[in-house]
Amino acid sequence: MNEQTLTEAEIADLRCLAGMIIPRSEKYGVPGADDDAIFADIVNSIGRDRNDVHAALATLRELAGGPFAALDAARRGEVAAKLRADGGAPVRVLTRIVLLCYYRDDRVMLSLGLEARAPFPKGHELEQGDWSLLDPVRARAPFWRPAS
């Protein structure tokens, strides 16, 4: 899916909603989900979920009584809360797309102390841990149940 398969009104509402789900944070120095790059990723990632996204945006518009993006901030907050509470599976799908795209953005990953990369091929380090913790379990008598 790309922007051509969403109407301009849907794009405006989705962008506004994404920024409400995850707003920009000065405290952590991260953009909101309505950031240009992140939002482009969101729109391009809808793919096979387009029916749910269309349904969620239709519900949003219905709750708003018109274009969601045109509402004032207070009313948008009320409508978004209602959507989250009552929107059902389509809203969960839309929210999942927003979250997954947001938390793979380089700036967001770096702000969380993570490397902005795919897991493969570098992988990660995992400490071996203290295997002496197993000593009391090793000392336990076998307790599997004989079959007869």
Next chain:
Amino acid sequence: MKEKVDVLIIGSGASGAAVAWSLAETRMRILCLEQGDWMKQSDYPTNGRDYEARVFSDYAISPNIRQRPSDYPINDDNSPIKVVNFNAVGGSTIMYTAHYPRLHPSDFRVRTLDGVADDWPVDYATLEPFFAENDRMMGVSGLAGDPAYPAHRPPMPPLPLGRSGAKIAQTMNTLGWHWWPSDTTIATTEYDGRAPCINLGHCTPACAQGAKASTDITYWPHAIRAGVELRTNCRVREIATGEDGMATGAVYYDRDGVEQFQPAEVVIMACNGVGTPRLLLNSSSGRFPDGLANSSGLVGRNLMFHPWAVVNGYVDEPMDGHRGPPLCLWSQEFYETDRSRGFVRGYNFQFNRTVGIGTEAVATEAVGLVPWGDGHHDAFRGLVGHRMSVGICTEDLPEEHNRVTLDPVLKDGHGIPAPRIDYSIGDNTNRMLDFAIDRGAEILAAAGARHVHTIRPVVYGGWHLLGTARMGNDPERSVVNSWGRSHDVRNLFIVDGSIFVTSGGVNPTSSIQALALYIADSIKQRLATLFD
């Protein structure tokens, strides 16, 4: 007409690969038909930044969501637990978490010990050499000495404890409860051409490193070198039978969608606990009007899933998060029957490291721990990387009303009737879940966890597809005999999880493969009298 083969295996997953490799030494002509294709490690999700999102698309665990050409739809609307699987060379060993416990000795004697369900016609001691052989072929990491099991020695050392494992271990020691590093099929050293684990942290939807054992990289290279033919993109529609009631081969659609017939002396089904009954029921004929091998009426019945729950909480200390295999430790403190708990049989705790940050965001938002709006960042950053997760795998007892049938409407891409699932969680299992969830919460409380919450059941948790063509000595109460041969069709064998009599309370892949090797060995021992 294709040239007749000695042995036709349907399905190349956990059991089909094992039986193919074992039979290869006979020098019989062996052919395996697989509905999927070979997978490429370079295509696996952890190669890309979108690795978490692909769990919701082409690497979804549900075939109904994934919808690859190799998948067939499953009507599981009438089940609180949805079927999950993977269809390719390697089957669901491509997409599993590589947790590899064995069934216990008591699991084979539930009627004798606990007065429920039925005993198996085989026992742990009979299967023990095949467990060991399979551990060597799949490459198991673990640690000898677990007091919850008869002695066995995995060929590779265990996965690291890490921070998460150490925290769980400390907590379980405080409670005085059993724990042990899980047996896994994740290589911790170089092993049979596989590279060791580098902690990609996203094991279930296939391993880009090739450290996780799947049969496309374990059994199949050996079987093919030994002369077995594996024919991909071939979806079997039905098993054909002759006037003498013996199987004559299989009708299938090739990669071009052209109908073919493959004649065979012996047919071995390895299609899992949903695929096998589906194929048997689709193979009805005038002689077998209720489906093939179904004189007992039990084909498709007694479906068992292992109803699963998860108890999550968040601790102050940083955990491993996504930096390691989700597998970690198990506890079998509550595995064996104690009637004072209000149920019979038991369950396995599976302690997990957690998931990538995107998945953690989705999970915490979904349960209301992370809000929309201004509080989002503070809430999420206080949780991510701090999760302790206790998985609960309960024994599911066989009940005939839990079953696989053919859907009257739904069909796959080749027009073959799709399976329908009718399933409900039994009373004994529900009581077990109540108890286990309380114990899981007790563990998290002892660890000082906050925001403890439970997922029950895990809806997309139908990994373990068991019991739908059970083995037994009585042809009226079972589908195959004690060495996997159909009671009704003497050259038809079943080697997958559908032959389980009971489910035990652990992940079944190790036991499925040990059974497949045992059946292959039984065939080899009886070659001169196989059809008597």
